[in-house]
Every structure is written in structure tokens, then in C-alpha cells.
Amino acid sequence: MADVARAVGVSTGTVSRALRGLPGVSEAMRRRILRAAEGLDYVVSPGASGLATGRTGSVAVLVPHISRWFHARALAGAHHVLRNAGFEVVLYHVEGIAERREFFETLPVRRRADGLVIIALSLSESEIARLGGLGSMPVVGASTDLGGHPSVGIDDPAGAAMAVRHLVNLGHQRIGMIRATDEEGVHRGVSQRRLDGYLAAMAECGLPVQQDSIVSAPWGVDGGAQAMAQLLSLRTPPTAVFAEADDVAAGALRTLRRAAVDVPGQMSLIGFDDSPIADLLDLTTVAQPVYEQGLIAGRMLVDAVEQGTIAESRQRLDTRLVPRGTTSAVRRPGR
Amino acid sequence: MADVARAVGVSTGTVSRALRGLPGVSEAMRRRILRAAEGLDYVVSPGASGLATGRTGSVAVLVPHISRWFHARALAGAHHVLRNAGFEVVLYHVEGIAERREFFETLPVRRRADGLVIIALSLSESEIARLGGLGSMPVVGASTDLGGHPSVGIDDPAGAAMAVRHLVNLGHQRIGMIRATDEEGVHRGVSQRRLDGYLAAMAECGLPVQQDSIVSAPWGVDGGAQAMAQLLSLRTPPTAVFAEADDVAAGALRTLRRAAVDVPGQMSLIGFDDSPIADLLDLTTVAQPVYEQGLIAGRMLVDAVEQGTIAESRQRLDTRLVPRGTTSAVRRPGR
DNA sequence: CACATTTACTCAAACGCTTGCGTTAGCTTG
DNA sequence: CAAGCTAACGCAAGCGTTTGAGTAAATGTG
Numbered sequence: 193m194a195d196v197a198r199a200v201g202v203s204t205g206t207v208s209r210a211l212r213g214l215p216g217v218s219e220a221m222r223r224r225i226l227r228a229a230e231g232l233d234y235v236v237s238p239g240a241s242g243l244a245t246g247r248t249g250s251v252a253v254l255v256p257h258i259s260r261w262f263h264a265r266a267l268a269g270a271h272h273v274l275r276n277a278g279f280e281v282v283l284y285h286v287e288g289i290a291e292r293r294e295f296f297e298t299l300p301v302r303r304r305a306d307g308l309v310i311i312a313l314s315l316s317e318s319e320i321a322r323l324g325g326l327g328s329m330p331v332v333g334a335s336t337d338l339g340g341h342p343s344v345g346i347d348d349p350a351g352a353a354m355a356v357r358h359l360v361n362l363g364h365q366r367i368g369m370i371r372a373t374d375e376e377g378v379h380r381g382v383s384q385r386r387l388d389g390y391l392a393a394m395a396e397c398g399l400p401v402q403q404d405s406i407v408s409a410p411w412g413v414d415g416g417a418q419a420m421a422q423l424l425s426l427r428t429p430p431t432a433v434f435a436e437a438d439d440v441a442a443g444a445l446r447t448l449r450r451a452a453v454d455v456p457g458q459m460s461l462i463g464f465d466d467s468p469i470a471d472l473l474d475l476t477t478v479a480q481p482v483y484e485q486g487l488i489a490g491r492m493l494v495d496a497v498e499q500g501t502i503a504e505s506r507q508r509l510d511t512r513l514v515p516r517g518t519t520s521a522v523r524r525p526g527r
Numbered sequence: 528m529a530d531v532a533r534a535v536g537v538s539t540g541t542v543s544r545a546l547r548g549l550p551g552v553s554e555a556m557r558r559r560i561l562r563a564a565e566g567l568d569y570v571v572s573p574g575a576s577g578l579a580t581g582r583t584g585s586v587a588v589l590v591p592h593i594s595r596w597f598h599a600r601a602l603a604g605a606h607h608v609l610r611n612a613g614f615e616v617v618l619y620h621v622e623g624i625a626e627r628r629e630f631f632e633t634l635p636v637r638r639r640a641d642g643l644v645i646i647a648l649s650l651s652e653s654e655i656a657r658l659g660g661l662g663s664m665p666v667v668g669a670s671t672d673l674g675g676h677p678s679v680g681i682d683d684p685a686g687a688a689m690a691v692r693h694l695v696n697l698g699h700q701r702i703g704m705i706r707a708t709d710e711e712g713v714h715r716g717v718s719q720r721r722l723d724g725y726l727a728a729m730a731e732c733g734l735p736v737q738q739d740s741i742v743s744a745p746w747g748v749d750g751g752a753q754a755m756a757q758l759l760s761l762r763t764p765p766t767a768v769f770a771e772a773d774d775v776a777a778g779a780l781r782t783l784r785r786a787a788v789d790v791p792g793q794m795s796l797i798g799f800d801d802s803p804i805a806d807l808l809d810l811t812t813v814a815q816p817v818y819e820q821g822l823i824a825g826r827m828l829v830d831a832v833e834q835g836t837i838a839e840s841r842q843r844l845d846t847r848l849v850p851r852g853t854t855s856a857v858r859r860p861g862r
Numbered sequence: 863c864a865c866a867t868t869t870a871c872t873c874a875a876a877c878g879c880t881t882g883c884g885t886t887a888g889c890t891t892g
Numbered sequence: 893c894a895a896g897c898t899a900a901c902g903c904a905a906g907c908g909t910t911t912g913a914g915t916a917a918a919t920g921t922g
Contacts, residue, residue: 193908203872208910218870233660237638239583240908242574243877250617258606259599268593271620280639282585282617285606303572303878304615325568413807442807469804472748472777528878538902543880553900575878578907638908868919877909883902890897 193236199228211236238280250280251493252305254295256313256378258285260439261467262482266311266334269486270493277494279306286313289376296322305329307493311486312336314381330496334489335482336381337506342496344488344507346480348382351511352389352434353396355462355478358513359432360397363522364460367394368405368430370419372412372440379411386436386464405430409440416443424451431522432460438467441475445518456520466514474517481509528571534563546571573615585615586828587640589630591648591713593620596802597817601646601669604821605828612829614641621648624711631657640664642828646821647671649716665831669824670817671716672841677831679823679842681815683717686846687724687769688731690797690813693848694767695732698857699795702729703740703765705754707747707775714746721771721799740765744775751778759786766857767795773802776810780853791855801849809852816844 197204202221210217210225217225242248251274255263267283274281282305286292296319301308308326312335315323320339323331333343359367369390371383387406394401407422409415416435420443423429435441441463445455453459463470466479488507496502532539537556545552545560552560577583586609590598602618609616617640621627631654636643643661647670650658655674658666668678694702704725706718722741729736742757744750751770755778758764770776776798780790788794798805801814823842831837 204909205873205911206871209871212910214911216870221870235633235635235637237578237908239574239577239638240877241910243572243578243879243908244910246877248574253618258603259596261594261596264594264599268620271593271618272622275620280617282615283588283606285603285610287607298570300570302570303574413803446807468748469807472781472804472808539879540881540903541901544901547880549881551900556900572878575907576880578878578909579880581907864922866919866921868917870917871915873914874912876911878907880906882905884904885902886900888897888899891895892893 193234195232196225196229196234199232200224247306247497248304249278250282250305251307251309251497252282252284252301254284254286254308254310254313256286256292256311256376258283261469262335262465263311265482266486266489269483269488270309270311270334270490271486273487273490273494277490277498279494279497292376299325301329302326307331307497309334309489309493310336310338311489312382313378315339316377328500328502330493330502332489332492332496334485340504342492342503342505342507344485344492344509346485346511347508348385349389349392351464351478351480352386352436353393354511354513355434355464356390356393357397358476358515358519359434359460359462360393360399362432362460362519364430364432365399365522366402366405366428366430366432367399368407368423368433370416370423370433370435370440370444371406371408372410372415372435372437373408374411383436390434411437412439413443413446416440416445417447418443420444420447421451424448424453429459431458432462432519435461435463438463438465438470438475438477441477441518442469442473445473445475455518457523460519460522462519470514470516476516476519477514479512479514484509528569530567531560531564531569534567535559582641582832583639584613585617585640586642586644586832587617587619587636589619589621589643589645589648591621591627591646591711593618596804597670597800598646600817601821601824604818604823605644605646605669605825606821608822608825608829612825612833614829614832627711634660636664637661642666642832644669644824644828645671645673646824647717648713650674651712663835663837665828665837667824667827667831669820675839677827677838677840677842679820679827679844681820681846682843683720684724684727686799686813686815687721687771688728689846689848690769690799691725691728692732693811693850693854694769694795694797695728695734697767697795697854699765699767700734700857701737701740701763701765701767702734703742703758703768705751705758705768705770705775705779706741706743707745707750707770707772708743709746718771725769746772747774748778748781751775751780752782753778755779755782756786759783759788764794766793767797767854770796770798773798773800773805773810773812776812776853777804777808780808780810790853792858795854795857797854801847805849805851811851811854812849814847814849819844 210222307330331341407419409419463477470477545557642665666676742754744754798812805812
């Protein structure tokens, strides 16, 4: 910046103001400075200006997984608006339980970012409390609740209920559910809410729920496969199954195929998320806007950072049933 | 830091040295300082230390897509080693052609990062040249060649040839190929190399290649579906097809299923990448280590940054054939 | 035309850290 | 025990910006 100032013959203060469009510099001078800066292809040092202003110009995004479709997609959304708002996005990927604890203990984000968005990571009470150590730094959640902090998400119970009602409307009465667990508990909150929705819808429809037709398995295709195997080994297996995520539904489908159970003839299956594999496998599912959640979370954070106001708000986006080939009316007995 | 210094009753210089493990401070004093820093839960300001040292402590990662499996996975790998080496990773996602041009024109990375890793983005000559504007900042490529800069990747021609030879070994002679294009040319280099491998293997096996059985379609499932449709409309369709990516193979498979073409009975299909959907669809494919490419690229960059040396090296990882259910011996005519 | 205002800049302190150099005190050594 | 060393620390000058206070000139007002 000193170079630019010298080239034009003004002080660095003026250059600074000119570059950032602040008043107090004539149009003619501004143009000269801009041109000189261009010529010397000068870029401001974010570190130095951060030192002076106290703002870093970047926001942190915390994700428990990078390569899962959901997280990557939401990240893309958040990145889009953050970058357009002029922020860097620095990525924090907490892979295991250890990294996760370290993140919340040391809060490495503190001096490095102006805000934090957390994507699809269910926090414990104590973790939420630790977030207080961030001081006035705004935090927003996408697809996760963060106590007092603003967040975007979907109405998981409603989505799950939608799935169940779809099956009920097709005449199913014995409806199982496959839950997904992961040791890190990343997914815990969502899982609980989808279970709640399932239970509520079953109750609302006056259907009994058998405890053994709600099975849990590790997140992922293999988990889903295993869970479906368990359901198939029941005395009276369900005629329809709601899997809380497309990934596990995909595994369930594999088991069904291998067991030569006709889908949807003998067994209906519905997933959740509408990930690309749902389309690929022709899997009926409940769609949720993922990219949009990232978008909105990003926008909320930008607003919070720029206005310094951290409005507590909890935005809920709609889910949508996507009927495909894995659900159909229940086979009439004796037909 | 001033607070810590005051609390312990030393100068900030000593605190700085103590915190970073530099010599010149007694063990006793170091412990006192560490404890005080802990107590005040102090973290250094990266901006300020960057100002003083000239290093930012962060590296940039450039990706053309976030939510594609390949990029996300490689990103995860790179993130892992970069973070373990103490770097922040700031994410640059260039979505369209416009963002891409802007990136290379303004090189926003300049003052903000100590290094750059570029993941799976085929650069033009002029873009590579622009990279020179980065001065001495090291750049490494993962799954892309960057002219004089170091890079990791696989031997694409060899991988493609492996796929073709697999089909040949099964007795196939009319072997088509589905190429994937994208308007941004993100994938161009890879696509060209896989074509080269296909052609080389065909020649090596003494098989003629019909121009019309090499078809191109936009990247993705739909593109693959469309491309396979085109192949099926040929006068004499191939009996086996090599798709240059699992994603397009998935689309091809959909078309085959809809057209009631038995796979692999009437048509064999092999993909590339061994992405999760290949497993899901039981698709024969050529596996490449993706996470590892990210890891290695990250490590190369860390070395370059820390040693200040930018060794030009081009590391090539092995590919591996993964036989699954979509390839089989060619049907004997008249049987 | 004298005076008050505005405009366009300059000045310099501050932001939080790093680092070469200077100082002091305690040790070793012949 | 004096001289020479070394280890442990303080000092202060930067690093590249921002920003409030200050200044000089141009403009407006009565």
C-alpha cells in the first residue's frame, strides 16, 4: 500500500480510504489510486487490516463430514453466499471424537474468524455452553439446533410423519423404522426427531408400534443392510419400512434384493433426504432442501456479522414427498 | 498476549518465545507462562503474527465442485494433513466459468495463504501462466497437472487401458466408450487421458475402434443415460462399454435397465473411480485412491511451505480393477 | 470582503505479534 | 578472583492497515 501511495504521491491513509470507497477522497484522486493499485497489482493484506479493524474477513464452517453428500452440499450453499459477501471460508472438519473435543475445548476459531456456521452436527449441552467462549462472535446452525443461537433446518418430525402417512395411505399397517446411529453422535438430534415424527404419525393413525420393528444400525449402507436383515428375521416382518436416511435405505434395499424380496411388491421402503442415490435407486423418499439450508445459514451469519446483531431465529424449511418405485399399495392378503 | 505478560510479570517477547517453544526462556518460566496463558484462555492472533512473520498459517484449496464425491473426498484428505500440520484450510470453490476467471485474474489467495492446492481442475495454459503471479507461493495439484508445479495423480491412460483389457479378456471385441464433458472444462485433461488409454489398449489388442462408438455427453447420470441411448441406437452396438466415470456409468446402467438390456448378459459395462455408487450398483470399475491423493498433495504442500523448496515432482498412484456384477464374458453367438 | 463551512488530504497512533540486539546476573575457568 | 561466557530476559523497531484528529485550501454565506 505504501508503494501505491508513493506512486500516486499521497499518504497511505488516502489510499486506504480510496480503495474501500470511503468518503473524503475526490473522484479524480480515487480513480488515480485505483489505477495505480491495479497497475502494481496490489492486494490488501487481510492480516494487517484485520489487526487494525478487529475483523478477520473470514468465517469458519464446521462440519463433521466432508465427503457425505449432505454436508458437502450444505457447505457448497454456505460457501456461495459467504464468498459473495466477501468472506473467506475456512473449513473445520472434525473427524473423530478427539478432534471434536479439541475443537470445543480450544475454540481455535476465536481470533481467526468473524463468525461460525455449524453444519449438521448435533451438539451436547456442554458443547453448546462452550460456544459461549466465542464471546460476541455469531454462530448459526444448519440442520442442527444450537440452543440460543439462530439456525436453519427442516421440520424433521413432520418429514418423518409425512413418510409414515404415505405408507399408511398405501394401506400399510405394520410399518418398521430403521434408525442410524454413529458413535460420534453427530446425527443424534436428527435421528431422535425423525423417530418422534414416526411415533407421532403412527399414533395419529391409530397403528400400534412394535418395539422390535424399530431397529438401529450404524450409519451407512452396510448398517442399513444389516438393519433390514434384522427386520426380515422378525416373526411378522413389517410390510413397509421407513429408513431415516437414503444411505441406510440403500443398504436396506440391497438386503431386500439379495433376499429376493420383491420391492415394492412384498415390501415398501421409503428413505429420507432425496440424495442422488435415491434417484439412482428409484427410491421413494422425503426431500429436503440442502443447498438452501447452507445458503440461508450463510446469509443469516453474514447479517449477524455485518449488523452486529445476533437475532435468535429458527427457520424451518419444508420437506416434500418424492414418490418413486420402492413404495406401493400393500398386497391384499390372499390375492 | 500483553495480558499474559503482565500476569506473569515478563515482557511480551518472552511470552512469544515461550509459547512457541523457542529457546532462550527457562523451563520454569515457560511453565508459568503456559499456565497463565491457559488461565486467561489466550490464543495468538494469527493476523498479527502473520503480519510480523510474513506467513499466514493457512493454505488455500481450490476445488471446482464441493459436493461431488471425488472432490469432497480429496478435500477431506488434504484437510486432514494440512490441519495436522497446523494450517488453516481456506476453501475456494469456483463454480462457474466466471468465478474461475475471476480467481485466476485476481488471485485472491495472494496475501491470505502460504500455499495452494488445486483439486481436479484442468487448467488452461494461460491459467497455469497466471499462477506465476503467486510469486514464490507453492502450488500443488491433486488429480491435475499444473505444468511445472508438483502434483499427485493416477496414471489415467493405464487405468483406462486396464478397463479395456478386462473387457477384452472377457472376449469382447466391440467396445464402446462414454466420455463426459463439462462446459467449464474442469474434467478435460482427465477425459483426454482416459480416451488415450482406451485407444492405446484397443490398438494393443488389435481391435478396431469405430468412431461412432465413442460418444460424449455432459458429465453426470443423465449424460450417461443419454450416451448409452446413443450407443444402443447404433447399427451394431458394442457388446461392452467403458464409461470414463462411475457417475456416467450409473446413467448408462439406467438406460440399459429401462431398455431391458440384460447386464452383463447382453452388455458389459465398466466405470472408473470406484465411487460409492459403484458399490451400490454392483458396477465393475477401476478404483483409484482419492483420499490418498488429497493426503499426498497436502503433504507435498506442507513440505514445500516449511522448507521453502518447491521440488517439481509428479507422483503417480496405482489404479486397481474392481470386478463386480456388470461385466461378464461375451455371449457366444447362437447360444 | 471577512468569516464560517466544507472538502481533501496528511499525520501518527494503534492493532498484536516477532525478533535482533542489548543488558544483567550467575557460572565457569585458569 | 578477575575475566570471559552463557543463559535468561527486556527493549523497541518493525509488519501493513485503519482511523480519529489536525491542517490547508476551496467554497459558501451575510
